[in-house]
Amino acid sequence: MIEYLIDGPLWYFSLAVFCIGVLWQLARIVFARSKTDLSVARGSATGGAWRNVFSRFVPHHEIAPQIRIQVVAGYLFHLGLFALLFFAAPHVLFLEENLLGFGWTPMPHWAFIVSAQFAFLGLIMLWLRRVVNPVSRLISTLDDHVAAILTFVVMLTGCFALLEGSTALRLLHRFTVEIWLIYFPFSALMHTFTFVPSRAFTGAWFGRRGIDA
Amino acid sequence: MSERLERGLETLRGEIDGKVKSFFSSCVHCGICAEACLFYTETNDPRYTPIYKTEPLRKLWQKEYSFWGKLSSALGISKPMTEADLADWEELVYDGCSMCGRCSMVCPVGVDISMIIFKVKHGLAKAGFSPEGLVGATQRAVDIGSPMGITMKAVEATIKHVEANTGLKVPLDVEGADYLALLSSNEIALYPEYIESITRIFDHAGVSWTLSSEAYEATNSGLQIGNKTIAGQLVQRVVDGAEKLKVKNVISPECGHAYTALRWEGPNFIGKAYPFRVVHILELLDELRAEGRLETTGMEHERLTFHDPCSIVRRGGVEAQPRNLLQPLAENFVEMTDHGAMNWCCGGGGGVSSNERAEELKLTAFNKKKSQIDALNVDAVVTACSNCRMVMEEGVEVNEMEVELLGLTEIIAGHLVDKRSQ
Amino acid sequence: MAYLLQKYFFSYLTRPASIILLSLSLLLPQLSNAAVPQKHEDFPQGVSAVNPGSELWREVRQRDLPVTGVSQVKGVETGVLINPRGDQWARFRIENPVKYAPMVLGAVFLVLLLFFVMRGKVGIEGGMSGRMVKRFTDYERIVHWTLAIVFLFLAITGLILLLGRPLLIPLFGKEFFSLLASASKEGHNLFGPIFLVSLLMMLFSFMKRNIYEKGDLTWLLKGGGFIGDGHVSGGFFNMGEKTWYWMVILIGLAISISGLILVSPNFGQGRVVMEISHVVHVFGAIILTAVSIGHMYMGSIGSEGSLEGMKSGYVDINWVEAHHDRWAKECNENEQVVSAEEYARLQGRQPDKAMEKGA
Numbered sequence: 001m002i003e004y005l006i007d008g009p010l011w012y013f014s015l016a017v018f019c020i021g022v023l024w025q026l027a028r029i030v031f032a033r034s035k036t037d038l039s040v041a042r043g044s045a046t047g048g049a050w051r052n053v054f055s056r057f058v059p060h061h062e063i064a065p066q067i068r069i070q071v072v073a074g075y076l077f078h079l080g081l082f083a084l085l086f087f088a089a090p091h092v093l094f095l096e097e098n099l100l101g102f103g104w105t106p107m108p109h110w111a112f113i114v115s116a117q118f119a120f121l122g123l124i125m126l127w128l129r130r131v132v133n134p135v136s137r138l139i140s141t142l143d144d145h146v147a148a149i150l151t152f153v154v155m156l157t158g159c160f161a162l163l164e165g166s167t168a169l170r171l172l173h174r175f176t177v178e179i180w181l182i183y184f185p186f187s188a189l190m191h192t193f194t195f196v197p198s199r200a201f202t203g204a205w206f207g208r209r210g211i212d213a
Numbered sequence: 214m215s216e217r218l219e220r221g222l223e224t225l226r227g228e229i230d231g232k233v234k235s236f237f238s239s240c241v242h243c244g245i246c247a248e249a250c251l252f253y254t255e256t257n258d259p260r261y262t263p264i265y266k267t268e269p270l271r272k273l274w275q276k277e278y279s280f281w282g283k284l285s286s287a288l289g290i291s292k293p294m295t296e297a298d299l300a301d302w303e304e305l306v307y308d309g310c311s312m313c314g315r316c317s318m319v320c321p322v323g324v325d326i327s328m329i330i331f332k333v334k335h336g337l338a339k340a341g342f343s344p345e346g347l348v349g350a351t352q353r354a355v356d357i358g359s360p361m362g363i364t365m366k367a368v369e370a371t372i373k374h375v376e377a378n379t380g381l382k383v384p385l386d387v388e389g390a391d392y393l394a395l396l397s398s399n400e401i402a403l404y405p406e407y408i409e410s411i412t413r414i415f416d417h418a419g420v421s422w423t424l425s426s427e428a429y430e431a432t433n434s435g436l437q438i439g440n441k442t443i444a445g446q447l448v449q450r451v452v453d454g455a456e457k458l459k460v461k462n463v464i465s466p467e468c469g470h471a472y473t474a475l476r477w478e479g480p481n482f483i484g485k486a487y488p489f490r491v492v493h494i495l496e497l498l499d500e501l502r503a504e505g506r507l508e509t510t511g512m513e514h515e516r517l518t519f520h521d522p523c524s525i526v527r528r529g530g531v532e533a534q535p536r537n538l539l540q541p542l543a544e545n546f547v548e549m550t551d552h553g554a555m556n557w558c559c560g561g562g563g564g565v566s567s568n569e570r571a572e573e574l575k576l577t578a579f580n581k582k583k584s585q586i587d588a589l590n591v592d593a594v595v596t597a598c599s600n601c602r603m604v605m606e607e608g609v610e611v612n613e614m615e616v617e618l619l620g621l622t623e624i625i626a627g628h629l630v631d632k633r634s635q
Numbered sequence: 636m637a638y639l640l641q642k643y644f645f646s647y648l649t650r651p652a653s654i655i656l657l658s659l660s661l662l663l664p665q666l667s668n669a670a671v672p673q674k675h676e677d678f679p680q681g682v683s684a685v686n687p688g689s690e691l692w693r694e695v696r697q698r699d700l701p702v703t704g705v706s707q708v709k710g711v712e713t714g715v716l717i718n719p720r721g722d723q724w725a726r727f728r729i730e731n732p733v734k735y736a737p738m739v740l741g742a743v744f745l746v747l748l749l750f751f752v753m754r755g756k757v758g759i760e761g762g763m764s765g766r767m768v769k770r771f772t773d774y775e776r777i778v779h780w781t782l783a784i785v786f787l788f789l790a791i792t793g794l795i796l797l798l799g800r801p802l803l804i805p806l807f808g809k810e811f812f813s814l815l816a817s818a819s820k821e822g823h824n825l826f827g828p829i830f831l832v833s834l835l836m837m838l839f840s841f842m843k844r845n846i847y848e849k850g851d852l853t854w855l856l857k858g859g860g861f862i863g864d865g866h867v868s869g870g871f872f873n874m875g876e877k878t879w880y881w882m883v884i885l886i887g888l889a890i891s892i893s894g895l896i897l898v899s900p901n902f903g904q905g906r907v908v909m910e911i912s913h914v915v916h917v918f919g920a921i922i923l924t925a926v927s928i929g930h931m932y933m934g935s936i937g938s939e940g941s942l943e944g945m946k947s948g949y950v951d952i953n954w955v956e957a958h959h960d961r962w963a964k965e966c967n968e969n970e971q972v973v974s975a976e977e978y979a980r981l982q983g984r985q986p987d988k989a990m991e992k993g994a
Contacts, residue, residue, distance in 0.1 A: 025238065032231025038480035040490070042530050056323055059245075062555040063319050066248040069774060074243075074321075113825060121829050124784060128777045132946075135244035135259040138983035143281070144242050159825050160818035168814050186280035191239045191322055198239040199323030201232045206317075209477070209530030211554050213318055259983035 006171050006178070011098075014178035021185025022193060029197050041208040048207015049200040055212070056199050069129055077122025081155075083107065083115035090164065116159060123152055147188045154180050218296045221340025225273050228332035236329060237274050239322040240264055246316040246326055251557055251581040252309045252574070261309045263316035263326040269294075269302050270333050296340075303342045306333055308571035311578075312470070312563030313523035318555060327528070334439025343438050344568040351434040351443055358450075360434045360567065361398035365426050371401055372424070375409045381416050383408070386458065387423035392497070393460040393489075394422055395431035395451065395475070397468035399599035407467055407599070410626035411494065417629045418506040420497075422464075428454025431466050433474035435482075437564030444474060445482035451475060455489050462490045464497055467622060469524030469562050469598040476529065493525060494622060495597050499534035508630040509542060515592035516545040517619070520582070520605065521556035522598030535597055535621060542628055543595075549585045557581045561604030579608035586616055593617040595624060712905050724910055729801070732917040736797055743925045747932045757938045759953050765975035767949040768966045776945055778840050782833040782883075788826055790924045792819035797917065824898050831891040838884050844871045845880045850961070871962040879930055883923065890919040949978060 059071055085091060089106035096103035107115070127148045130136045154176045161169035184190065206213035214222075244262060247253040252261040259265070276282040276291060285291035314327035337343060350360035357364060372383045384390060392415075400407040415422050428451045435444030455463050465472040474482075476491040492500075501507045519539055525531045532553050540546050551557055560578035565571050582605060586594060594616055596602050606618045703714040771779075795803065796819050804812045853867070854874040860867040867873075872880070893912040896904055904912075935942050940954035952972050955963040966972055973981070 029231050029235040029238070032234060034231050035481065038484070038486045039477045040486075052323060056321055059321070060319055060555055062551045063245070063249055067245050067319075069777065070243055070245055070321075116825060117829050117832075120826070121781070121832060124781050125777055128780045128784075129773065130242070132776045132780070132948075133244060133773050134947075134981060134983050135247045135253070135262050136242060138259040139242045139244065139262055139265050141242065156822070159822050162821040162825070163817050166814055166817055169818055188241050191241050194235050194238040195322040197231075197235045201235060202317060202320075202323045202325040205325060205328070209528070211527065211530050211532065213554075258980055 003167065003171055006175050010178050011174070014181040018181040018184055022190070025185055025190055026193055026197070029194065037208065039208070043207050043210035045204040045208045048211075048213065049204040052203020052206070052213050053196055053199045055203075069125070073122045073125040073129065075122070076118045077126055080115045080117070080119030080122060081151075084112055084119060084158075088112040088115070116155070119155060120152075120159075123148065123155070127152070141188075143188050146183070150176075150180055150183060151189075214293075215296060217340045217342075218294070218299065221269075221299050221336045221342070222273060222294060224339040225270050225332070225336035226277070228270065228335060229274055229278065232325070233270065233274060233329065233332065234278060236324040236326075237271055240320075240324055241322065243321065245319055245321060246324075249315045249319040251313075251315075251560060251578045252311075255578050255580045256574070260305055263310070263330070264324070266302065266305045266310055267326065267329045267333055269299050269336060270329060272298060299337055299340050299342050302333065303337055303344070304570075306330060306337060307344050307347065307564065307568055308574050310563060311523070311558050311560060311565045312528075313558035314528045315523070315555070315558065318527065331439060335441055336439075338439040344564075344570055346568040346570065347434065347438045347564050350564075350567045351438050351440065354430070354432070354434040354447060355443060359398045359401075359430045360432055361402055363398045363401050363430075365429065368396070368401060368424070368426075368429050371405050371408060374405065375412055378409055379412050379416075381412050383412055384423040386426055388458050390421045390423035390458065390460055392420060392422040392462045392464050393428070393455050393458060394424055394464045394494075395466055395471070396424070396429055397432045397466050397471055397599055398430060399432075399468065399603060400466060403603060404467075404599050404620060404623075406623050407620060410620075410622045411464075413626045413629060414498065414501075414507070414622070417508070417632055418501045420501070423458060423460070425454040425458055427457065431468055431471035431475060433471060434564075434567075436470055436474040436478065437567065441482055444478070445484075448474060448479040448482050452479075452483065452487060455487075460489055462492055462497075463487075465491060465493045467494060467597045467599050467602075467620060469522040469529075469600055470564075472529045472531075473524045493529065493531050493534075495525070495531050495534045495538065498622065498625060499537050502538060507625070508632070509625065509628040510630050511542075511628050512544045513542055513593075513624060513628075514544050515617075516547065516590070517543055517593040517595055518547050518549055518586075518589055518591045519552070519621075520549070520559065520594050520596040520601060521553060522596060522601045523556065523558050523562055525598060526556065527554045538625060539595060539621060542624060547589050547591065549589060551585070557585060559601040559604045560608070561600060562598075566600055566604050575604070576608060576611055579604070579612075583608060583612055583614065586614065591616065593619050595619045595621050597621040711903055718906065720906075728913075732914075732921065733797060733801060736794065736917075736921050737802070739921055739925050740928070743928045747929060747937075751932075751937070756936060759939055759951070759957050761953060763940060763951040764953045765978075766952045766972050767975070767978045768952055768955055768971050768973070769948055770944045770950045770955075771948045773948065775840055776948055778833065778836045779945060782830070782837050785826055785830045785833050786923075786927065789823055789830055790920065790927075792823040792826075793920055794924075795819040796823060827891065827894045827898060830887070831895075834884065834887045834891060841880060845877045847877065851877065868961060869959045871959060873959060879926065882926060886919045886923050889915055890923065893919070947982060949973075949981075 059067060064071065086095075087104075087107045089109070089112065092103045092106040106112075127145075130140050130144065130148070154173070157169070157173040157176045161173045164170070180189075184192075203213055242264070246263040247259070247261070250261060250263050253259070253263075272294060274282075276286065276294065282291065310330055312327055312331065314325075316326040317324070317328065320326060334343075353362045354360040372385065375381075375383055394411060396408065411422075414420075430447075431451070433444050433447045435441070435447050451463065463475065465475050472493050476493070479491075480486050498507065519535055521527070521532070521535070526535075549556065558578075559582055560575045565575050592615075594605060596605070596618065597620065599620070602618050602620060608614075609616050609618065703712075704716060706713045795815055799812055799816050803815065807815065848870055850868050850870065851874040854869055855878075857867045859873065859875050893916040896902075896912040897909065897916060900909070933941065934945065938958075940951050944950040952963065952966065955966060
């Protein structure tokens with residue numbers, strides 16, 4: 001019964017909430033009424049927007065030494081998670097069979113494990129930093145903690161099911177994924193998508209002024 | 214709900230646009246912005262974290278736009294916003310933020326925090342939660358024409374001095390001139406050498422220019438306090454004066470926020486584009502230099518550096534021009550480690566220097582600039598903003614530093630080739 | 636782990652060697668007749684004849700060391716048909732780590748309980764002052780807690796794997812335990828290398844202050860203050876902390892290296908190497924887990940003011956004077972002590988609005 005629910009209706013429901021939720025949140029941003037800037041631009045807003053979306057992946061060297069923990073742990077986590085989400089063999093197979101109808105060459109098993117280790121270490125260190133540093137402790141909301149811990153739980157249940165020999169463990173992982181998908185559009189996890197318009201807006205603003213942000 | 218709270222919240226509501234929604238959805242509360250803010254780095258007080266200063270608007274956005282906020286409201290378990298939500302942020306936003314925008318440069322998800330803080334200021338200003346000093350300055354700006362209460366009479370007196378010193382005529386209310394030069398009260402009161410300098414330079418370069426008796430003030434207290442209505446009023450004064458004299462260009466003087474107010478925000482405050490071009494004095498001087506109309510002789514021999522005024526460089530875009538102008542005249546020019554668009558603020562911008570309550574905090578924040586200057590071991594710091602100059606002079610004095618503060622326009626004027634005697 | 640060993644074991648057994656096993660099994664019934672004299676009408680007293688099968692069996696089985704022959708299967712120890720020590724190993728494992736682990740850990744809990752009941756929380760003479768000193772940076776605290784979390788996870792999954800059969804199967808039943816064991820094995824194997832990385836981070840960030848210095852031996856001889864008048868001098872880290880640090884590093888490294896050997900059997904490790912690694916791994920882990928319980932106790936309820944150091948990074952100056960007087964001297968000389976108001980401000984709390992939380 002549970003297997004039927006998790007592999008069936010709950011899966012479709014969570015996928016629907018995720019897709020509609022994300023698109024809805026993005027639409028609210030992208031199609032929001034905006035006032036035209038009546039000042040005369042010095043540089044290109046579009047150029048600035050595009051450039052900023054990519055340039056912010058590398059912190060300004062003036063500040064890089066002060067934010068080493070966030071940058072290192074942040075990339076460990078995000079790159080590790082991206083790799084294991086889209087290039088781990090069980091996930092590639094899952095996406096092919098359940099969503100896309102096509103797949104691609106997954107990474108070797110050892111790379112999957114190493115990506116997961118990077119992701120775990122990065123996430124643990126990032127969450128600990130959030131808790132340990134007075135600035136992030138002050139500005140963090142409940143949402144930030146839930147997002148981090150929920151993501152960790154999804155990854156952990158995935159790790160538990162690595163042997164791919166137990167239906168119960170696989171279902172546990174899938175179930176936590178579905179909860180995560182439902183939570184996603186209403187949480188800080190939306191930054192996954194909204195960082196693009198945000199960087200673009202700011203890049204455009206600075207780009208009009210001729211400044212490389 | 215009190216009237217002032219209602220006014221404040223209504224104003225804040227009007228400030229929630231697509232950008233605000235995007236920014237608040239993206240912020241993951243990482244705290245990187247704190248490391249970019251001199252009010253945080255020099256005090257280590259987490260409350261000066263830039264994104265924390267936006268709390269009043271974030272709370273409103275969360276309540277009225279986010280899923281959980283709307284659900285809580287529907288279930289009746291949402292905490293209403295109180296006056297304290299605005300009042301408690303007055304000190305953080307007005308004393309602890311100079312609108313320098315350095316935070317906006319470093320946010321990894323691209324939030325323009327400085328822009329949001331300005332929106333918060335709008336809400337606080339309309340609700341009446343603004344520092345006394347700024348309220349007074351704004352009142353004077355609206356009633357008298359200058360936040361420091363400088364009347365046209367004072368301007369005329371200064372003009373007389375300039376004419377006596379230079380032997381040149383300072384054009385006033387000349388219709389059809391190419392350039393309308395604006396001034397900042399600071400310059401009139403503390404650095405009238407600026408007016409003398411532009412008189413000499415424009416004569417040397419053959420620039421057709423004028424001052425206006427109806428629009429002489431470039432500074433915008435409305436911008437500093439965050440009151441967009443008043444800011445628009447003050448910009449309109451300049452536009453009216455410029456239109457009356459039918460000038461093609463308006464020059465923003467050596468003042469940081471004036472440039473922001475006039476060049477970038479002004480058309481949006483008044484709701485229409487200008488019929489004239491706005492240039493910062495440095496932009497004009499650089500154009501003249503590029504056209505070969507500025508002939509200079511000699512060099513500054515002191516070891517000196519340039520302090521980038523935030524509103525002119527980072528938030529204004531005038532980054533290359535000061536260096537194009539200064540470096541050819543400086544034998545021993547060195548850059549601060551963090552310079553250009555990533556410079557550190559002097560600590561007094563955005564209205565902080567007009568806010569007596571913020572005096573101690575401003576001096577603490579100056580420690581960042583002090584460390585930059587000390588590291589270079591320079592004889593002089595050149596800048597192109599009279600407010601930065603004033604703030605740094607005070608900081609230098611309090612810290613007993615042996616550093617001179619110089620204005621860039623003055624330096625250029627001091628090296629002009631005397632065409633008349635040739 | 637067990638799965639990998641099993642897989643390895645089966646792979647050499649189910650191949651051509653099975654033919655040999657089959658033939659042996661046919662000979663087995665003859666074994667019982669091996670040396671029993673057979674009665675025959677011509678030889679009423681019986682003739683003793685040696686069964687050739689039994690010779691083979693004796694050669695193979697009744698020796699101290701495994702006999703290595705030749706097999707078509709090429710690999711590590713594939714020439715070993717029967718390992719007479721396998722039984723020994725299984726017994727050793729049940730009688731030692733499996734038996735002693737719960738005893739040792741249980742004993743530690745008991746000792747600490749008794750200690751707490753008798754001695755209570757180690758307080759500070761004169762109480763806390765409210766004036767604080769920064770002891771650990773953000774990075775140091777992050778490294779510590781990362782190591783702690785990863786270690787606890789490994790300890791728990793490790794204990795599940797160690798005590799599963801005798802303790803947990805009777806408790807949870809075989810089906811549930813199989814889930815638990817599978818999950819624990821995967822988790823344990825994945826987090827092992829993370830532990831090593833965290834350990835290295837800890838090694839580098841805390842090493843300098845854990846070097847032995849003058850006064851440490853005295854601290855040790857005075858039992859950290861329990862022997863004598865209760866006053867003992869200490870530097871930034873006292874000898875107790877240094878001992879624990881080096882235990883964590885050295886035993887932790889031993890556990891990590893043996894763990895890496897165990898988790899990747901494709902580098903030519905034979906049984907002996909695996910067995911030794913297993914012993915090092917398990918015993919090291921039990922020791923570290925046992926002492927870590929004491930560490931957790933002392934760092935929290937056992938000693939007033941200690942936990943704060945690892946939470947906010949700040950400790951009360953009175954706590955420093957009591958436990959690390961040599962470092963206290965430095966703090967006072969370098970004016971590193973901040974007032975209670977300043978401390979509250981640094982933590983983002985406005986002293987007079989302590990009740991209000993901004994976010």
